[in-house]
Amino acid sequence: MRATGGFLVAAALLALATTATADERSAYYQRRAETDVAAFKALDVDNKGFVTRDEIRGDNDFGPRFNDMDINRDNVVTQAELDRYIRLTYGIDEPGASKVSAVARHPNDQAMAGPTAAPSGGGAKP
Numbered sequence: 001m002r003a004t005g006g007f008l009v010a011a012a013l014l015a016l017a018t019t020a021t022a023d024e025r026s027a028y029y030q031r032r033a034e035t036d037v038a039a040f041k042a043l044d045v046d047n048k049g050f051v052t053r054d055e056i057r058g059d060n061d062f063g064p065r066f067n068d069m070d071i072n073r074d075n076v077v078t079q080a081e082l083d084r085y086i087r088l089t090y091g092i093d094e095p096g097a098s099k100v101s102a103v104a105r106h107p108n109d110q111a112m113a114g115p116t117a118a119p120s121g122g123g124a125k126p
């Protein structure tokens, strides 16, 4: 009887802990997504709606993940690429949707919606 009660208490605590962990992870991902969106805006110093490799130089948070975001390897991270990264990394479709939707889309974002296999020629690669 006592052991059963202990088991039930342990199971209840485990359920609570699991729920709390899921909530904490969800909140953490939301914060990370918002931080990435804020960093994107801050790093886009010329306010063109995209971040270049030159702009992330010296940034120790966004910088190391630039290659993960720049999926078409044109040395530019567009809003669409950031959105994709956030969706795949944090499972968040629209981080701070109202803020993000106000951002003007880069012309390359439309190009990305088209054929993705189009070769860029690789002329910009160092």
Ligand SMILES: [Ca+2]
Pocket (backbone or CB within 6 Å): 069, 070, 071, 072, 073, 074, 075, 076, 077, 078, 081
């Ligand atoms: Ca790109």
